[in-house]
Amino acid sequence: MKTINFAIDLGTTNSLIAKYDDGNIKIYNNPLGLKQTLPSCIAFRGNRTVIGDKALDYLEKDAENICMLFKRKMGTQDTYFVPSIDKEMSPIELSSLILKELKNFVNDEESLGSVVITIPASFDTIQSNATKKAGYMAGFKEVVLLQEPIAACLAFANTSHIEVDEKQNWIVYDFGGGTFDVALVEVNDRELKVTDNLGDNYLGGADFDNLIVEHLIVPFIEEKLKLTNLWKDLKSKESQFKGLYFELLKIAEEAKKELSHYEETEIELDIDINNTNFYEQFSIKREQFEGLISPKVEQTIVFIQDVIKNNQLLNSQIDRVILIGGSTYVPLIKKRIAEAIGVEVNSSIDPTSAVVHGAAYYAGSKPASILNEVDGKEEKEDSGKELLDVKLFYEQNTRDLEELLSGKINSKAVNSFRIMRKDGGYDSGVKTLEDRGFSEFVPLLEGRLNQFKIQLLNEALDVVKTLDSVSINQGSYNVQGQPLPNDICMEVDDLDASATRLEKVFAKGSILPLKKKIYKTASKTILQQSKSNLIINIIEGKSKGLPSSGLSIGYIELSGKDLNEDLIKGTDIEIEIEVTESRDLKINIFLQSCDQEFKNVFSESERAISISKINMEINTVLGDVEDLIKSNNSEENFEYSQQLETIRVGLIETQIAASLIDNNDVSDAKFQLDDKKRKLIQDFDDLTRNKVIAREIEEYSDTKLSLEYHLNKEENERFQDKYKRIIKNEREVVNSGNKYLIRSKIKELDELYDSIIQSSDENFISYFLNLKFCENFSNQRKADRLFKQGDQAMEKQDYKSLRYIVYGLSALLPDNEKEKQKNFKDDSRTGLS
CATH class of the missing domain: 3.30.420.40 (ATPase, nucleotide binding domain)
Structure with a gap:
């Protein structure tokens, strides 16, 4: 099994390239200056491009034709104009030149088809995709991304010889x-x-x-x-x-x-x-x-x-x-x-080379998914024979003194196997395959690179194929996958609020790759050939935040013109979402009622940031902040008002700073301000959400208390089991900080309450008495008439009639009437609920 082996630390100011070589790490020197680091700086001298230290020398002579610090603009639409070549260069193009130059450091005969490139852990999906694109532009056929803190840990753990x-x-x-x-x-x-x-x-x-x-x-x-x-x-x-x-x-x-x-x-x-x-x-x-x-x-x-x-x-x-x-x-x-x-x-580790050092360890344990040129030739020469597909599974780096080595073989010509350690210290002997595969614990020499040879044999014990590229490094740490740096969410309709909300698909910290099927229902009818839309919008950001505070990383819009049949409200929609280890997003949508499938792969590598957009988004929130400050001051809630004031001042300061920047500013200022703006909006959302959640928790408690009053009656004992199922996970829901979860739990309790009330005519007595405290019915004369009939029914103990009187009064409640009207109005935005 061929591993990637090569790793690159693509840095803002300096970059390095290293190789995992039989348990050792080799950091390549620049052939020109014999330094390990290559300054991430490029000079354009007419038809000549100079990269690294030599490019820095031109800063004093020709600074306007020098490009540097472009990593900070990865994933944006900003470009660098180079007068010498009369061309705008993107951060991706410039990064690809650095990567190509690093490839020149490697004078080994081995072809560099695959590489691990490190990225900051907080890089979002668009920045990650931009880095991959630069790798492919540099000529790599396979690019695997690794978060820098993971790389640093591998370097420290595998070189400091600490015992944990x-x-x-x-x-x-x-x-x-x-x-x-x-x-x-x-x-x-x-x-x-x-x-x-x-x-x-x-x-x-x-x-x-x-x-x-x-x-x-x-x-x-x-x-x-x-x-x-x-x-x-x-x-x-x-x-x-x-x-x-x-x-x-x-x-x-x-x-x-x-x-x-x-x-x-x-x-x-x-x-x-x-x-x-x-x-x-x-x-x-x-x-x-x-x-x-x-x-x-x-x-x-x-x-x-x-x-x-x-x-x-x-x-x-x-x-x-x-x-x-x-x-x-x-x-x-x-x-x-x-x-x-x-x-x-x-x-204790060199802070400038630690990342590439650890990334090389990772590259040495990561199987390459492509063949290099030499492998391709060997495969072609052997094409006359039956092609054996052998898949091996084992840890490249381990702290254990034995390791499980497993394999799956697709050929019936292979009946048995034999594993030998190349130093002669271990030989499994010939063993029969089971279910076209094998699993064997192999002993390891401590603190060394252990190399094994696997022979695959036929029924006559002739060797059909030999695999001799199995290497296990004992004493090295492995890494348990790469964590997702932010929540991945889907925007769905919140019909109660006539708005949209975020629904978490994958939680921050989940180990990549990730895949999940989600079942939603259509929240509106989309007629064939109509202009109505079904929107699938995948957002990276806090799941508890506003949709506008996140980053859209995948957007699919389907209209009636895309459908073979009408999509009816309430029908099922199956959505499969996948995020690969290198952060590609794949979305697959299946509409059962239309028997149609839609899919797309997203690898957005640019997003636009403008000063006007920053100001517009601040203005949108600023009005809400100022309104809340006024209302809380009038209620003498000064502590909460002061917290809002801090956010207001931050937003205004950001707006002022943004107004002082030109759109053609070559520094990173507008990106820093956009980042600050997003964080302030998130702070505002967090602060206001806490008050909303407090109200929801209070309503949950009141609903539960009212329900328990009826449950304590003997005739309602049959509802106890359902009640216990509803409140089984109440601590988790109440502590979640998610108003939508709490609201759904209130809805379940309300439905159970309605079931109890409607199970007996007598239960409508308290309902009727409560309605007497309500005011402003939509038709007061009709309400008065129903109240009179209700009093008469109470006197006669005619509770069956009382039930229908209560139904009539409920229909006259203004809120109820609004809700009734809302059912006929299309407030759906995404089409998902």
């Missing part, structure tokens, strides 16, 4: 050049499992560089040259200072590195500005630098505290913090982590 006898909790703190992730990892004596993660795709060392430029370098230049608005002009695609922004970022990065080792550094500016050479020097102290970056560092500390708190852990239950990413060289980071959570901070 009982379960431990590790925190991986990944602060790279462009992104930040914190992951909670559960480790035992056999494997690693990422249980939770949080992160920010627009928080990294590049932000430290930006702060130095904005608050130290730019004010210095403005003062010396008597300039204004230099910071804004620097970042504009159409500015007279084209390329100077990236040149100053490079100078700031060097200063940052110096200040990670020394208390003070000298910034030397030798730049062309306004057609004149500007040469000046000034000093920066570490204290100044730390004052600038402190708010960003504190953001990362909050992420650590949140991931610990969200998993009901104490700081004392975290066994170690593993630092990876170049930004962790900054002394303030180690200091703040130690102060905030008091846990051992481990930087």
